[in-house]
Amino acid sequence: MECGSRKVTIQLVDEEAGAGAGGPKLFRGQRFEAIRAACLDAGILFRDPYFPAGPDALGYDQLGPDSEKAKGVEWMRPHEFCTEPQFICEDMSRTDVCQGKLGNCWFLAAAASLTLSPRLLYRVVPPGQGFQDGYAGIFHFQLWQFGHWVDVVVDDRLPVHKGKLMFVHSEQRNEFWAPLLEKAYAKLHGSYEVMRGGHMNEAFVDFTGGVGEVLHLGQNIPGLFTTLRHALAKESLVGATALSNRGEYRTEHGLVKGHAYSVTGTHKVSLCFTKVRLLRLRNPWGCVEWNGAWSDSCPRWDTMPAEWRDALMVKKKDGEFWMELQDFLRHFDMVQICSLSPEVLGLSPAGGGWHIHTFQGRWVRGFNSGGSQPGAATFWTNPQFRLTLLEPNEEEEDQDEDHSGPWGVWGAAGMRGPKREGIPKCTVLLSLIQRNARRLRAQGLTYLTVGFHVFQIPEELLGLWDSPRSRALLPSLLRADRSPFCARRDVSRRCRLRPGHYLVVPSTARAGDETDFTLRIFSERRHTAVEIDDVISADLEVLMVPSVPLELGLEQLFRELAGEEEELDAPQLQVLLSIALEPVRAHARNPGEIRIRTCEHLLQCFGHGRSLALPHFQQLWGRLLEWQATFDKFDEDASGTTNSYELRLALNAAGFHLNNQLTQVLTSRYRDSRLRVDFEHFVSCMAQLTCIFRHCSQHLDGGEGVICLTHRQWMEVAAFS
Numbered sequence: 001m002e003c004g005s006r007k008v009t010i011q012l013v014d015e016e017a018g019a020g021a022g023g024p025k026l027f028r029g030q031r032f033e034a035i036r037a038a039c040l041d042a043g044i045l046f047r048d049p050y051f052p053a054g055p056d057a058l059g060y061d062q063l064g065p066d067s068e069k070a071k072g073v074e075w076m077r078p079h080e081f082c083t084e085p086q087f088i089c090e091d092m093s094r095t096d097v098c099q100g101k102l103g104n105c106w107f108l109a110a111a112a113s114l115t116l117s118p119r120l121l122y123r124v125v126p127p128g129q130g131f132q133d134g135y136a137g138i139f140h141f142q143l144w145q146f147g148h149w150v151d152v153v154v155d156d157r158l159p160v161h162k163g164k165l166m167f168v169h170s171e172q173r174n175e176f177w178a179p180l181l182e183k184a185y186a187k188l189h190g191s192y193e194v195m196r197g198g199h200m201n202e203a204f205v206d207f208t209g210g211v212g213e214v215l216h217l218g219q220n221i222p223g224l225f226t227t228l229r230h231a232l233a234k235e236s237l238v239g240a241t242a243l244s245n246r247g248e249y250r251t252e253h254g255l256v257k258g259h260a261y262s263v264t265g266t267h268k269v270s271l272c273f274t275k276v277r278l279l280r281l282r283n284p285w286g287c288v289e290w291n292g293a294w295s296d297s298c299p300r301w302d303t304m305p306a307e308w309r310d311a312l313m314v315k316k317k318d319g320e321f322w323m324e325l326q327d328f329l330r331h332f333d334m335v336q337i338c339s340l341s342p343e344v345l346g347l348s349p350a351g352g353g354w355h356i357h358t359f360q361g362r363w364v365r366g367f368n369s370g371g372s373q374p375g376a377a378t379f380w381t382n383p384q385f386r387l388t389l390l391e392p393n394e395e396e397e398d399q400d401e402d403h404s405g406p407w408g409v410w411g412a413a414g415m416r417g418p419k420r421e422g423i424p425k426c427t428v429l430l431s432l433i434q435r436n437a438r439r440l441r442a443q444g445l446t447y448l449t450v451g452f453h454v455f456q457i458p459e460e461l462l463g464l465w466d467s468p469r470s471r472a473l474l475p476s477l478l479r480a481d482r483s484p485f486c487a488r489r490d491v492s493r494r495c496r497l498r499p500g501h502y503l504v505v506p507s508t509a510r511a512g513d514e515t516d517f518t519l520r521i522f523s524e525r526r527h528t529a530v531e532i533d534d535v536i537s538a539d540l541e542v543l544m545v546p547s548v549p550l551e552l553g554l555e556q557l558f559r560e561l562a563g564e565e566e567e568l569d570a571p572q573l574q575v576l577l578s579i580a581l582e583p584v585r586a587h588a589r590n591p592g593e594i595r596i597r598t599c600e601h602l603l604q605c606f607g608h609g610r611s612l613a614l615p616h617f618q619q620l621w622g623r624l625l626e627w628q629a630t631f632d633k634f635d636e637d638a639s640g641t642t643n644s645y646e647l648r649l650a651l652n653a654a655g656f657h658l659n660n661q662l663t664q665v666l667t668s669r670y671r672d673s674r675l676r677v678d679f680e681h682f683v684s685c686m687a688q689l690t691c692i693f694r695h696c697s698q699h700l701d702g703g704e705g706v707i708c709l710t711h712r713q714w715m716e717v718a719a720f721s
Contacts, residue, residue, distance in 0.1 A: 006540040008697045009706045012714055024142050024149035027188060032140035032153050045077070045137030046155045051187040053157040059193025060442040069101070073166060075157040077137060078176050081164075087130045087139070089175045102167045103248075104195040106239075107185065108284035109260040110203035111168075111178060113237040116264060120235060120340075124207050125177050141184040144209035146435045146518040147358045152184040159192070167192060171286055171318065189439040198438075200239035200260050202489050204338030208237065211431045211522060212490045215335040225277045225325050228335070229266040236339050238263040240281065243333040254291035255331055256283065263335070264320070267312060271303055278312075279328050283319035290321045339429075357521045357529040359385060360435075361660070363508055366644035366675035367667035368660070371511030372451065372485055378511050380474040381645050383519075383660065384532040385504040386457070391525040392424030392499055423498050428523045430454070430483065431492040432506050435516035438489065449509035450517070451485035452493075457501040477503065485509050503532075512675075534657045538693040540704055542655035547615055548622035554580055558617055567611035570599040580621070584628055598684040605687040605694075623690075624683065630654045631682050641676035650682065656689050692717060 028050045039046050051057055053075035055065035063069050078085035114121050129139050140153040158179055159166040168182045185206075186192040201212030215221055231238055244258030251257060265280035278294060294300055296315045304312075312322065323331075361383045363369040370378035430452060437447050455477035480502060483493040506519055521529050550558070557579060561572045568576065577594045603612055606620040634642040634650045642650060647670070648663045658666070670681040677685075695717060696707050709717065 006704050007537045008540060008543065008693050008700065008704060010536040010693075010696055010714065011706050011708045012536070012711055013708050024151040027150050027152045030153045032138065032151065035153060036134065036136045036138050039136035039138065040134070046153075047137075047157075048153070048155040048187075051154065051183075053155070053159075057186065057191055058159060059191045061193060062196075063102075063191070063193040072161055074160045076160045077156050078158070078174075079131065081160055082174050082176075085131045085174050085176055086172075087175075087180075088125070088177045089170075089172050101161075102192060102195060103197055104168075104182075105260045105284045106198040106200045107182070107195055107203045108168055108178075109239050109262040109282070110200050110207060110237060111181065112262045112282055112284055113204070113239065113264065114207050116232075117235045120208060120237075125181060131176075139180050139184075141181050143185065143188060143206045145188070145206065146433060147360065147520075149209070150188070152188050154180060154183045154187055156180060158183065190442060194438050194441045199336065199488055199490075200237075200241070201336045201338055202438075204237040204239070204336065205433070205490055208338060208340050210236070210338045210340040211429055211492055211520065212336060212338045213429075213492050213494065215337065217329055217333055217335060224329075224335075225266065225268070225279075227337075228263060228279065229268075231337050231339070232263070232266060234340070236337055238338075239336045240328070240332045241334045241336070242331055250288060251331075253331065254289050254295070256285075256288060260284070261332075267308075267322075269304065269308060277325040278322045279325060280312075280320065280322050281328075282321075286319045289319060290323050290327075292323065292327055294322045294324055294327075296321060355523050355525070355527050357527075359519045359529075359531055360516070361506075361519065361531075362516045362664060363514055364664045364668055365512045365514050366671045367647070367664055369508055369512050369514060370645075372453075372507045372509045374453065374475070374479070376511065378645060379505075379507070382505050382507040385506075385519060385521075386530050386532055387428070387454075387502045387504055387521060388528045389426040389428060389497055389499050389502070389523070389525075390527060392426050393525060425496045425498055426523065426525060426527070427494065427496055428521065428527065429492065429494050430504060431490065431520040431522070432483070433491075433518040433520075434489050435518055437515060447487045447489055448513050448515050449485050449487045450506065450515075451483040451491050451509070452504055452506040452519075453479055453483075454481040454495060454497070455503040455505065456480045456497075457503055459501070462501055474503070504529075531660065533660050536659050536662065537657045538689070539655035540697075543690065543694050543697055547618040550618055550621060554621070555614070558614055562614075565611070567607075567613050568617065569611055570596055570603055573599045573602065573612060576617075577624075581624070581628075584625070594680050594683065598680055598687070601684050601687040601691075605691045623686075627654065627683055627686050628679070631679050635679075639676075641672075641678045642682070644671035644675045644677050647671075647677055647682075647685075650677075651685070651689070654686060656686075656693075658689075 030050070035046060047053075055070055058064075058070050058073065059067075061067070114124060124142055126140060126142060137155050137157075138153055139156060140151055142149050142151050144150075156176070158176075165179055168179050170176070170178055182192075182195075185203075186195060189195065201214065204210065205212050215224070215227075217224075221227070228238060240261045240263050242255055242257045242259065242261075246258070248256055248258040262282045262284070263279060264282050267278045267280070269276050269278070281290070283289065289295060291297070296313065301309050301313050314320065363383070368381050368383055370376065370381040373379055432450060432452055434447055434450060437445065455474075456479075457477065461473055480497055481493065481495045483491050485491070504519070504521070506517060508515070521527070557576060558568070559566075561576055562568050574594055574596055577599070581594070602620060603610060606612060606623075607616045612620065630650060630653050631642065633653060634646050644667050647667055648658070651658060651663070651666075666685055670677050670685050672678070696709075697704070699707055
C-alpha cells in the first residue's frame with residue numbers, strides 16, 4: 001500500500017468504565033451478596049444451578065457416574081454431619097489443609113502455603129462468611145484467572161462418604177474453608193476430577209496473580225537457601241517436588257516420591273562452629289513425615305539451645321517437618337516459587353513503580369500456529385510481541401548472601417551465577433500461560449507443550465517493525481534467549497538482556513496445535529511492549545466500485561437469466577457466474593464453484609440485498625476480475641487454492657489490512673482441513689469485508705478517515721453470518 005493512499009480506518013476503543021468495573025468478574029454472573037440476600041428473604045438454603053451436587057460434579061472417568069469411587073457418595077451440608085461447623089477457626093494454620101481421596105496434592109500444598117499470609121488468604125477467601133449470622137448455604141471465593149480476578153460462588157453441599165468428607169478436610173474437623181475452596185476451584189474448571197494431577201505453581205498463580213518459576217535442583221544453583229529465605233520473607237509461595245516416573249510411593253526416609261510439598265519456613269543456626277541451614281516442609285496429607293536428620297524424633301534437636309528448639313520443633317504427626325538443606329537437595333528434584341505481583345503486595349518501589357504488560361492471544365491452525373523451530377517456514381507466523389528495555393538494573397552484588405531485590409526472589413543471590421563486568425543488563429520476567437486447558441480434560445484434551453523465543457532487533461531494522469508484513473526480515477534476527485518448552489499451564493523465564501529492542505515469539509512445540517494463551521511481561525525498570533499487529537483499515541479505492549462495460553455475450557446472458565424482472569436472484573447469479581468464470585478460471589486444476597451462500601453475500605454487497613440489476617452486476621464483475629488476479633498471485637501451483645497462512649498477505653494485496661484477531665477469525669472460517677483457501681471462499685471473504693467497511697465509511701465525511709468503535713460495536717458490525 002502506498003503511503004499516500006486514502007483509506008478507512010477502524011479504531012477499537014475500550015468500553016466506558018462502569019460502576020464496579022475494577023472489581024472481580026462474576027463467574028456465571030452470580031453475585032454473592034444478591035443471592036445470599038434473596039435466600040435469606042425466602043428462608044431457603046442456596047442450591048447452585050450451575051454446579052449441581054451430583055455425579056457430574058465429581059468427574060467423568062475414575063470419578064464418573066458409573067465408577068466404583070462414586071458409589072455411596074452423599075452430598076451433605078456441614079451442619080448435617082458436623083456439630084457446630086466453622087468457616088475459619090481462630091487458630092487456623094497451614095496444618096489445617098489435609099488431602100482426601102483426590103490426587104490434588106499440588107492444589108493443597110499451595111493452599112497450605114497460602115495460610116502463611118493472612119493478607120493473601122483473605123484475598124482468596126473473603127472474610128465475613130460463616131455458618132452463624134447470615135448463613136444461607138452459600139459461600140464465595142476469588143481466584144485469579146489469566147489477567148483478572150473471578151468471584152466464584154458455591155453452595156455448601158459437599159461430597160461425603162460414610163459420614164466423612166471425601167476430599168480435602170481440615171485437621172480441625174469442624175473447619176470448612178478449605179473443602180469449600182476446593183469446591184469453588186472444581187466448579188471453575190468443571191468437576192473435582194479435573195483437579196487430579198498438576199503443578200503447585202498453577203494453584204500458586206491462581207491464588208495470587210503472581211508469576212511462577214521452576215528451579216531444577218539437579219542444576220548448580222548457588223545461593224538457593226538465600227533465595228528460599230528471601231522468597232518466604234517477601235510472601236512468595238514456595239513448593240518442592242520429589243519427581244517419580246511410577247506415581248506416588250513412600251521411601252524408606254518417610255518422603256513420598258511424585259508428591260508435592262509446601263516449603264513453609266527456613267532457619268539458619270550455628271552449632272559447634274558449624275552453620276546449619278534448615279528448611280521446614282509440609283506434606284499435605286497431614287501425616288507421613290521425613291524420618292532422617294532433624295526430623296521430629298531426631299536427637300540432633302538436643303544440641304540446639306532450648307529456646308530455639310521450643311520455637312521450631314513440634315513433635316506431632318501433622319505432616320510438617322524440618323530437614324537440612326543438603327538432605328533436601330539429595331531427595332528433592334524441583335522447587336516452584338511464585339513471586340507475588342505488585343498489585344497483591346501493594347508495593348511501589350522507587351523509580352515509578354512496577355511495569356507490567358498482559359496480552360491475550362490464541363494459536364490457530366493454518367494462521368499463526370507455526371511451531372517452535374525458527375528454521376521452519378511457518379515459525380514466523382507465530383504471534384509476536386516487541387519488547388523495548390529502556391533502563392538497566394542497578395549494579396547487583398550477585399554473591400552477597402544477604403542481598404535481595406524488592407520482589408521476592410527477583411534480586412535473590414545466586415540466581416544468575418557469578419558477577420560479570422560489562423554492559424549493564426535489564427532483568428525481565430516473561431510468563432506464558434495456556435488458558436482454559438484444565439477444564440477441557442473431560443474431553444480428552446491436555447496441556448500442550450509450549451514456550452517462547454526472544455530475538456534481538458537491531459536498530460537499523462527497528463523502523464520496519466510496524467506490522468506483520470515485516471516477517472521476511474525475521475529469519476536474520478539473533479536469538480537472545482529462550483524458555484524451556486514444557487507441557488505445563490505456566491512456562492516462565494527470567495531473562496537478563498541488554499537495553500534495546502527484542503521480539504518475543506510464543507509458540508506451541510508442534511505447528512498446528514491450537515489453544516488460548518496469556519503472555520505477561522514484568523520488569524522492575526521501565527519497559528514498553530506491544531503486539532506486532534496491523535490496524536484495521538481498507539484502501540478507499542477498494543470500496544468505491546466503478547462500473548465496467550461487459551462483453552456482449554455476458555450482457556446477453558445476464559438479460560436471458562434475469563427475464564422480465566431485469567434482476568438476478570441468488571440461484572440465477574450462481575448460474576451466471578459458473579458460466580462467466582469458466583474461461584477465467586480455466587488455468588486452475590480445481591476451479592470449483594461459487595456456492596449459493598456466496599452469491600447471497602455478493603447480492604448483499606453489490607445489489608439490493610436479494611437481487612442484482614445490470615449496473616450492479618457490472619460493478620460486481622469488475623471487482624471479481626480484480627479479486628481473481630489477486631488470488632492467482634498466491635495460487636502459485638495453479639491448484640485453485642492458496643495456503644491459509646498466506647490469507648493475510650492476499651487480503652493485504654487486495655487492499656484490506658486486518659488485525660490479528662480478525663484475521664484469525666477469517667482463517668478459521670475459510671480454511672479447509674488441508675489448511676487451504678479456495679477461490680470461492682476467498683470471494684466470500686472479500687465480499688463480507690467490503691460490506692463491513694462500506695457500512696463503516698457511511699459514518700465518515702467523504703467516506704475517508706477514522707471511525708472509533710467499542711469492541712462490542714465492532715463485533716456487531718463484523719458478525720459473520
